[in-house]
Amino acid sequence: ENYARAVNKLDDFYFGYFTLDWLMALVGLKHSLAKYFGIERLPFLTSGYNTFPFHWWYYYDFGLVGIAILPFLSGAVIAYIYYKVRTAPSILVTIFYSMALLLMVLSFMMNPLNRLDFVTNVFIVWVAHKYLIKKKT
Numbered sequence: 001e002n003y004a005r006a007v008n009k010l011d012d013f014y015f016g017y018f019t020l021d022w023l024m025a026l027v028g029l030k031h032s033l034a035k036y037f038g039i040e041r042l043p044f045l046t047s048g049y050n051t052f053p054f055h056w057w058y059y060y061d062f063g064l065v066g067i068a069i070l071p072f073l074s075g076a077v078i079a080y081i082y083y084k085v086r087t088a089p090s091i092l093v094t095i096f097y098s099m100a101l102l103l104m105v106l107s108f109m110m111n112p113l114n115r116l117d118f119v120t121n122v123f124i125v126w127v128a129h130k131y132l133i134k135k136k137t
Contacts (some may be wrong), residue, residue, distance in 0.1 A: 006043070010060065014039060018057040019070065022116040054111035074113065078104070092129045096122070 017024065017039060024030035033039065058066035078100040084093045099122060103112050112118040 006056070007059065009043075013063050014061050016061050019061045019066070019114055021057075021114040022119040025116045053109075054107035054113075057111050057114055074103075091133075092126070095125055095129070099125075 014037075017033065018041075021030065024033065034041075055067050055071055058070040062070070081093060081097050081100050084090075085097045099118075103118075106112050
């Protein structure tokens with residue numbers, strides 16, 4: 001509902017600000033850029049619903065091009081992870097596939113890919129698996 005109301009009213013695009021929100025938060029530019037450019041995170045939240053679908057942020061950043069390309073790339077990465085689970089299963093690939101399933105389930109309410117906590121969890125799992133978990137030789 002919020003997406004349907006907001007698409008007609010949106011005049012400005014932010015060219016990656018919301019898609020790379022996790023990176024902006026990590027380097028400390030998120031709030032200062034929002035204040036400088038006057039960016040409002042959810043300007044058209046007028047209904048009783050408090051969420052936007054996952055592709056809202058891609059549309060808010062890049063318009064129709066963002067909706068066409070970025071979800072396609074996400075799906076291609078998830079398809080590759082699924083292929084690796086089927087052909088060469090490992091604990092790390094299975095964990096990444098479970099994160100991809102979580103992404104697909106939550107995509108009806110939000111986009112975890114632009115959240116710092118989701119991206120850092122993916123990175124922490126990869127680092128823990130690569131450097132801390134001893135593999136049998």
